[in-house]
Amino acid sequence: MSTSPAPLRRALVSVSDKSKLDVLAEILIAHRVEVLSTGGTYKALSELGVAVVKVSEFTGAPEILDGRVKTLHPKIHGGILALPTAAHERELELHGIAPIDLVIVNLYPFRETIAKPGCSFEDAIENIDIGGPTMVRAAAKNWPRVAVIVDPDDYATLGETLRESAGKLPEGFRRAMARKAFAHTASYDAAIATYLSSYDDAGEAAPAEQVPAGLFVSGEPVVELRYGENPHQHARFFATSYAADEPTGLDKALVHQGKALSYNNLLDADAALGLIRDLHAGLAEGAKAAAVFKHLSPCGAAIGSSGDSLAEVYLRAREADAESAFGGIVSLTEIVDAATAEKLIETFLEVVVAPGYSEEARTILAKKKKLRLLEVPEMFAAHAGPAPLRVRSVAGGLLMQREDTIGVAASDGQVPTARKPDAGELRSLDLGQRVGKHVRSNAIVLVKDGVTVGIGGGQTSRVEAVRQAIKRAGDLAKGAVLASDAFFPFRDSIDSAAEAGVRAVIQPGGSIKDREVIAACDEHDMAMVFTGERHFRH
Numbered sequence: 001m002s003t004s005p006a007p008l009r010r011a012l013v014s015v016s017d018k019s020k021l022d023v024l025a026e027i028l029i030a031h032r033v034e035v036l037s038t039g040g041t042y043k044a045l046s047e048l049g050v051a052v053v054k055v056s057e058f059t060g061a062p063e064i065l066d067g068r069v070k071t072l073h074p075k076i077h078g079g080i081l082a083l084p085t086a087a088h089e090r091e092l093e094l095h096g097i098a099p100i101d102l103v104i105v106n107l108y109p110f111r112e113t114i115a116k117p118g119c120s121f122e123d124a125i126e127n128i129d130i131g132g133p134t135m136v137r138a139a140a141k142n143w144p145r146v147a148v149i150v151d152p153d154d155y156a157t158l159g160e161t162l163r164e165s166a167g168k169l170p171e172g173f174r175r176a177m178a179r180k181a182f183a184h185t186a187s188y189d190a191a192i193a194t195y196l197s198s199y200d201d202a203g204e205a206a207p208a209e210q211v212p213a214g215l216f217v218s219g220e221p222v223v224e225l226r227y228g229e230n231p232h233q234h235a236r237f238f239a240t241s242y243a244a245d246e247p248t249g250l251d252k253a254l255v256h257q258g259k260a261l262s263y264n265n266l267l268d269a270d271a272a273l274g275l276i277r278d279l280h281a282g283l284a285e286g287a288k289a290a291a292v293f294k295h296l297s298p299c300g301a302a303i304g305s306s307g308d309s310l311a312e313v314y315l316r317a318r319e320a321d322a323e324s325a326f327g328g329i330v331s332l333t334e335i336v337d338a339a340t341a342e343k344l345i346e347t348f349l350e351v352v353v354a355p356g357y358s359e360e361a362r363t364i365l366a367k368k369k370k371l372r373l374l375e376v377p378e379m380f381a382a383h384a385g386p387a388p389l390r391v392r393s394v395a396g397g398l399l400m401q402r403e404d405t406i407g408v409a410a411s412d413g414q415v416p417t418a419r420k421p422d423a424g425e426l427r428s429l430d431l432g433q434r435v436g437k438h439v440r441s442n443a444i445v446l447v448k449d450g451v452t453v454g455i456g457g458g459q460t461s462r463v464e465a466v467r468q469a470i471k472r473a474g475d476l477a478k479g480a481v482l483a484s485d486a487f488f489p490f491r492d493s494i495d496s497a498a499e500a501g502v503r504a505v506i507q508p509g510g511s512i513k514d515r516e517v518i519a520a521c522d523e524h525d526m527a528m529v530f531t532g533e534r535h536f537r538h
Helices: 021-030 038-048 055-059 074-081 086-095 110-115 121-126 131-141 152-164 169-195 263-281 310-319 337-343 358-365 423-437 462-477 492-500 514-523
Strands: 010-015 035-038 052-054 103-108 148-149 219-224 234-242 289-292 297-304 328-331 350-356 372-375 391-393 397-402 444-448 452-454 483-484 504-507 526-532
Touching: 010 021, 010 038, 010 074, 010 131, 010 526, 021 152, 035 055, 038 052, 038 055, 052 055, 055 074, 055 219, 074 086, 074 131, 086 372, 086 483, 103 131, 110 121, 110 169, 121 263, 121 452, 131 148, 131 169, 148 152, 148 169, 263 289, 263 350, 263 423, 289 310, 297 310, 297 423, 310 328, 310 337, 310 452, 337 350, 423 444, 423 452, 423 483, 423 504, 423 526, 444 462, 452 462, 462 492, 492 514
Parallel strands: 010 035, 010 103, 035 052, 103 148, 328 350, 350 372, 483 504, 504 526
Antiparallel strands: 219 234, 289 297, 289 328, 297 452, 391 397, 444 452, 444 483
16 A cells, blocks of 8 residues: 555545644645635634635534534544545545545544533533544544644644655655554543443442543653663653643652653652652651652651751751762752752752752752752642542552541641650651651651651561661651551560660550550550551551
8 A cells, every 4th residue: 555645635524622723724725725624613713814614514414413423524534544546536536525635634632621620510521522533533544644633732743754855745754644543542541431430320429539431541642761670671661641630749849950761760659759748748848858769768758847947857857868878869858948959969869859940059059960950840739639640560460549648637636645756756756657657667757856867668568677777767766756658566675665765655456455555655665656547658
């Protein structure tokens, strides 16, 4: 089958997204393209000076059923689907069908409709496009002869291609646009299927926090990564459709400098972003926080008062485990200023994640040419609705769950011990549980004066995780507080913590040995908070 480009003669244009339509109009006029259109697109193109023909006049069939049927006609789909063969050309001539060389269509705003507060099921269904996807798929299938455009950002490319190819659309352009078109309709159908899966067979909406009954994932490539977990592994980063309504993520991050990101860089950056969001949520007004990550594990975190500078808070987080911070990922709650930038360049770091960077900070940080600076706009914007969905792959399939969230602050927990924690201890306990949520289970975090001093994680025994955290803290364990991601099955962890000088504990509670653990705390004059929430991270 020949794929030699023919001159562009006829285009069908029907778009819900009318952005950049003026750019398209200029191209169509300049190349004297016969244009077919419908409804609002017909009106808009006419006002822009395009000689446009109504689809109903072209087919001889009116729009019917409240506009549900406009383009579903043999003169449209025959014109799109005809192959560049002599037999098909004869058949077109026999039936009086004119070939269509270019289809420019984007679809009813289904996602935008269901995102509106109070959107009814009926409104959602009415915004499921039928004719649009049909034309897009037909044109994409017939890419050897027809070009299809679904993205207004590609109008400029269309114009350049026509200028460079003497009014023709070459094979490479048609192939590229066909791939993009099928991705567009797949993503659209995934959004519809996901929405419908949130309703049961009786038409009742499932609870918002429930994981959907069906999993339909589409994704757009954001960037090709330097490599995967290891240099011999190829990797890409995709922005997924199911994450479209989440708080701003790494797909929207602005990369200001440094080497291309690797798979591990993004995993660590995402973990650091998650932790700094949790720390920010627990801060008093005007307070700041900083965290340092390494290999998906926090190695230092600190919170400061409103009077502390960002540089001071970052320095405390770094010095919590300066050895591990080498080659780490840093996340911060504030725009990076010059003073903080000076501290950041003292250590070899892979990535810094922050809501922004001052010009002076950018100049200072540019001295570290390999350091990546990620700016995540609105990284602390409030998120309405249920917790975001999270997906992990296992052999044979995927696991999906809602993201773990901290619903009970230390100050809101139950205190079953004789001694109550004071205000300073509560502040450190809250920091400990927020950091502990991001440590692999079994997780233990020691905090002193708003800074982590010892972290034990990934252990098969909880008491061993306690010993690991105490060992890392050394003398700083004396007077510290301890956070545990799950309950204590025995009192041995409390005894070990007390021996090291720990003064207060926060944990979910719920063990059959809770009474023994409470008694152990009382024996050692330790305060303890029960939150009722477990935060395992496997």
